[in-house]
Amino acid sequence: MVEKEPVVGADGEFSLIERIRKLLPPVREPATMGLGDDAAVIRQADGQVLLVTTDMLVEGVHFDRSFMSAADLGYKSLAVNLSDIAAMGGIPTCCFLSLALPPSLSLSWFTAFMAAMVDAAGSFDVQLLGGDTVAADKMVIAVTMHGRSAAADVVYRKGGQPGDRLYVSGTVGDSALGLRLLRQGQKPESERSEPESFLINRHCRPRPRLQLARRLAEAHLASSMLDVSDGLLGDLRHLLAADGRGAEIFLEQLPLSPAYRKMQSFDDLEGYLPALTGGEDYELLFTVPSGREAEAAGIAEAAGVRISCIGSVVRGGGIQLVMPGGGRMAADDLRGYDHFAAAGSKR
Amino acid sequence: MVEKEPVVGADGEFSLIERIRKLLPPVREPATMGLGDDAAVIRQADGQVLLVTTDMLVEGVHFDRSFMSAADLGYKSLAVNLSDIAAMGGIPTCCFLSLALPPSLSLSWFTAFMAAMVDAAGSFDVQLLGGDTVAADKMVIAVTMHGRSAAADVVYRKGGQPGDRLYVSGTVGDSALGLRLLRQGQKPESERSEPESFLINRHCRPRPRLQLARRLAEAHLASSMLDVSDGLLGDLRHLLAADGRGAEIFLEQLPLSPAYRKMQSFDDLEGYLPALTGGEDYELLFTVPSGREAEAAGIAEAAGVRISCIGSVVRGGGIQLVMPGGGRMAADDLRGYDHFAAAGSKR
Structure with a gap:
């Protein structure tokens, strides 16, 4: 009898993240928070911290182009990352976009998607400063969002006390x-x-x-x-x-x-x-x-x-x-x- | 006769990036470089700059698991981003990893991949501080790498003079x-x-x-x-x-x-x-x-x-x-x- 080899899909996302965490050395200065919160926290020279979060959205898993418009998807890809910066109490500053696109995707759809994202970035005072564009069978959107906060103001997941x-x-x-x-x-x-x-x-x-x-x-x-x-x-x-x-x-x-x-x-x-x-x-x-x-x-x-x-x-x-x-x-x-x-x- | 709708694959990656650039407002402080170089450049309070680059690797397009080992791929995913920080004259500091994985991927392959990446990060003195893990049909690896440099030392693509x-x-x-x-x-x-x-x-x-x-x-x-x-x-x-x-x-x-x-x-x-x-x-x-x-x-x-x-x-x-x-x-x-x-x- 052949034993079935364990696969990454067996235990869910959080078990995978836990596996990654176990491979990592402890977080060290200037970082004070790595994996395990809505954003990483990195100390800056001026008493502020840099907050960094990244999210990946995959077509057919996180969104469906058959019922989600290009503009909605462009907006939402940014909004979900802004929400992570919000969850740390931060002010978003800039973002980076990596995009896998099916070569058969229509240019008008792509332009509507990008225009909505750029528009959303502008309305939240966020600069889109870079990224990567590659070909793939399905669309994949990876956004990295930066934010800032005074170090003393950051709110973590940890901290709730009985009675709160x-x-x-x-x-x-x-x-x-x-x-x-x-x-x-x-x-x-x-x-x-x-x-x-x-x-x-x-x-x-x-x-x-x-x-x-x-x-x-x-x-x-x-x-x-x-x-x-x-x-x-x-x-x-x-x-x-x-x-x-x-x-x-x-x-x-x-x-x-x-x-x-x-x-x-x-x-x-x-x-x-x-x-x-x-x-x-x-x-x-x-x-x-x-x-x-x-x-x-x-x-x-x-x-x-x-x-x-x-x-x-x-x-x-x-x-x-x-x-x-x-x-x-x-x-x-x-x-x-x-x-x-x-x-x-x-x- | 129906005219064929233009698609994103028609003109190549650099034409797409040019399209994105046209949608963007000019880069403003504290950023001094956005799209168009190996990394974005963001001015910091202490005369240093933050360098940020991001790369996306797609299975079947950029790599093939049938002839690339988990460890090689883990190492290389990091190395290509380190190379972008090098190209600006920077010192890499930390990175973020978004990963789309087929649920059927074996856990031992995944662990070998992650261990090699974590090992490479350690040997280049880079902290892996966050990321996202999602399911997809094909593996997609998106790494965002941070680096630093004195503002005056950054080397850009622009600057070569006749005779150089x-x-x-x-x-x-x-x-x-x-x-x-x-x-x-x-x-x-x-x-x-x-x-x-x-x-x-x-x-x-x-x-x-x-x-x-x-x-x-x-x-x-x-x-x-x-x-x-x-x-x-x-x-x-x-x-x-x-x-x-x-x-x-x-x-x-x-x-x-x-x-x-x-x-x-x-x-x-x-x-x-x-x-x-x-x-x-x-x-x-x-x-x-x-x-x-x-x-x-x-x-x-x-x-x-x-x-x-x-x-x-x-x-x-x-x-x-x-x-x-x-x-x-x-x-x-x-x-x-x-x-x-x-x-x-x-x-």
Whole structure:
């Protein structure tokens, strides 16, 4: 009998990252953070730090050109990286783009894609300073984004204490519902209902929460923070893993958009699943020390972004979901999306 | 009759980059160089600059796992980016890796690949500080490399003056011959002749010329510089394009390795083609003001790297090849390799 050789797809993305981490020597100066947060942190001569994050998007895995416009994809490729800089409390400065393109791709599609990315960069005051362009069967987009911050203001994933309040910005789950609508059918934009348009727009045009994050960071109000890209529960696990903490989440307090509420029924947990595990919300998930809730509310108001307290950090591991009726359940089996674990299948 | 829609593969990579450049606003402070050189240049608070370069390697286009080992590929993915930092006269500091992997890739291959990359990073004193890992049908490797330099020491592609001597480090054309051998057959390593092993090693394990480049930069001896990745003539055109200059190259002065000389016959131009257009040499191509040749020789000796004067920069456009017999020909029709122009075909 031949034993099957272990493959990279077997254990999911985070196990692979863990394998890479084990091969690496400890991070040393001037870097203070390498793998394991939303961005690397590198000390600069003037008391500032350089933040660096990089994301790779693959056609057929992360996006589908059949239902995503060139302009939306150009915008979103930049926005997801801006969101990582936001999650560290940073100000984005410049970016680099490596692009694999099928040679048969139409030049007009390419130009619309690039124009939207350049336009988005300009509107966030980010310079596109370099990259690489290569041929491939499928489109691959790799963006590296730089940001800056005062060293003392950087917010890490690590830092949430038992008793800290758990907050999320905006609303969650919209992007997953928007993607579901896009997958279901190619309804022309003019025939979409208002909730449909809203949800699809949330999927295609995520808003990186740079202002809110920056204010939270400068006020030293967020004890830990990341952005929700793999699903609320999945990212919450990353936040808690850094400290070995647990959390309780009150489902009634999840910020759900009117469009989301219209699309889902809430008889049981099912209705909450897109909000809990859907992914690609690019909202901020952060903790605030108990007693500073009013400050947080003030900052959110000044930034013009809704924030919602959805629960607390608790001592000990695991995430408990508190149902609207008051019942509790462990969230252990509810996983965020993992492109590796789901390899070959579609979300 | 339906007109065929223009596609990105029609005009080659450099036309695409030109299209991107046209969409971009001018580079502004703190950046002083964006697209158009081996690395972007960003001014820092302490008189230093941050150099940033990014490269994307696609399976089946830039490498083939059937004849390239995991360790060689891990090493080379890093080396080609180090070479770009060298070409600016910089000192590499840290890097970021985005990796698309087929889920069916064996874990042992992946681990050998990563271990070689981490090992190479360590030996060049470079920290691997972050990245992204995603699933895809084919492997894609995107490395972003950071370097530093004193602002005054950076060497750009632009700057070569008529009369400047044209130099290349090491030997050229070996990598192309090595790749040809790898493609021809899967001869086990133990059965390779010494020249075969040499050439294959030159393809799989390029040596970034960091020490030499750094010394040339600090001595302000190179008036312009880049690294030879697209083929000597192709990259020479990039060097000259920045200034609207021409060049003459003496074929007899091309630095060819003994292995190269053994593999090729030199009855006509044919024998020189791999050296002129082969690509992936990762040697330095640079110009030195006339009269400073002895200084250049001294620096090369101190760095332990051979350099060869292969010709001069001349007024006016075009590259003239001077044959061993003294005859001249225009090099206009000899192109470096372009993955887009050659899409679908193999080098």
